[in-house]
Amino acid sequence: MTEWSSNLNPTQFKAVTHRTGPLLVAAGPGTGKTRVLSYRIGHLIKTGDAKPDQMLAMTFTNQAAKEISERVFRLLNTELSSGCVNNGQKVPKISTFHGWALEFLKQTLQEAARLPIDEKDAKDICQEAAKKLRLSNTKPKVLQERVSRAKQYYPPRLTEDEDLTALIHVYHELLKKYGLWDYDDLLLEALRLFEHDEIREKFLRDFPFVLVDEFQDVSPVQYSLIKSMAKKNGNITVIGDPNQAIYGFRGASPEFMHYFKTDFEDVETVVLDTVYRCPQIFLDAATSLIKDRSAVRLKSVKDKTPKIRIKPFEDPVDEANWVARTIEQIVGGLSFVSLDSGTAGGNTLRSLSDVAVIFRAKVLGNPVAQALSKQGIPFQRADTPDPLAQKELRSIWRVWEILKGRNIQYHLLKLPGGKDLWNRKLFDLKPGFQDKDGPQLLSYIIDILDLDPNRPLLKALARAIKGNPHVNSLAVLLRNEADMLDINIEAVSLLSIHAAKGLEFPIVFLIGCESGIIPWKEADPEEERRLFYVGLTRASEEICLSHVKHRRLFGQMMHGGPSTLIADIPQNLLIKEKAKKTRVPQRPRQQRLF
DNA sequence: TACTCGAGTGTTTTT
């Protein structure tokens, strides 16, 4: 315990050691949210207040669940070795909302539980439903989005739209026929189960300690779930930052943070306001954007407070080239702030992984990606497409699922070539597949799908499986491989602001700071402010906001001028730089290999 | 059933 408290500041300590009853932790950017969450779990175990398997911690992403698990286990292991905790093999359940819901449904409904499908299959089924109804608009993507949007509410919010009502009805009939649930159903069905008193009572007995991460991002359904998961005076901890609520477009609302205080009884509120990440000026700029400047003033522990640089450019290519050149100089050993100003730079040696370029919409990353490749600077983008959207991989995955005995009927139906063919093909060979390992399964699948195993895509897949021979879910493996933005890799990161949430980088370029881009035209202006807030608080040392005069977006010329949000920041926190007339000649710095 | 081509359309994203 003593070692623990030495790692925590007083407010963190208060949140970690809070004993019983509802707890709301308002945690600004870089205030040690994950630390508090994992320490709290560890602390509850250590004091004996909770048995490990009485705890459920819920996150939004697998990544977050993994991170927290790792920290908790690291914490407990250290404690274990010093003999403080007597650990049974029981462990706290740390899982995503959806992951927990699926398990809960399986456990409660047994064989009556259906099988989950991903978004792509949901689109297909939406389309099937729309065709049945002869709706005029049958775009699967649009339909699925509208259906999913409605299903963020319980009961699903059907508005006045009759088409949507009918569509959802038929869509649900189809899902029922196939024995499937979409992602939204997992949460909705879990919520439905909680309407049965005996089921809810059992849950309350099983999990008297519930913790929720990124609480500001909960949807109405998730909020209802949370309310069902604890008594009004129960041991429920929620942690989040209302100023970083940027998922309104999928039904989340920062309001739930306020509701929590009245929906539960005697809520203890702890505000984490000591920021370990950002310099004070970045924090002041960020908070100045938020309307109800909630009495909280974030305080940075950093002594250096560089100002925020504002850089104007003519067009996206200028902007991108400047970013690329500047990065090159940074990793060359010159400090960022002193560039252009003639001062000799500090000697901080930067690595490419210290740098992120972030932006409001993914397309804005393209010119930067081009400029970086031209300069031979390695970079990684977070926005890799879902690998399972690719045809071959999807077929491979379907056969894999069939051989693993999951969702067989539906996958047979969807495989190219048709059900009968595949029934025949798979029939003879199925026995004994339980024992085959990943690589064997894959080569078998490639064989019966008649694919060329030497294609780079399949070779990469084979490599991924080889590193993970006992993988059960190919989907999880593929998606992890694909969108894992590897922080340790020696490369610049290109990310949307959304994708950057939760991350930090010493040096951040926030590009495309123009009105119409951020704030995005026709978007909730308050949420746009929070987005900018998130963007500004990603940097731990230096940040530069840039804007251009003209930008071609979706084939249309935009000239919104510098973002109105920049004008809303107290100007003494900014250094505005003049546009440079001189266009630096393109020098090919590094020959590309091919 | 499988592929090509042109019209249409645009934020952000997890499960």
Place this chain on the structure above:
DNA sequence: CACTCGAGTA
């Protein structure tokens, strides 16, 4: 611009 989707053709 760049991509997706679906109509149309083989």
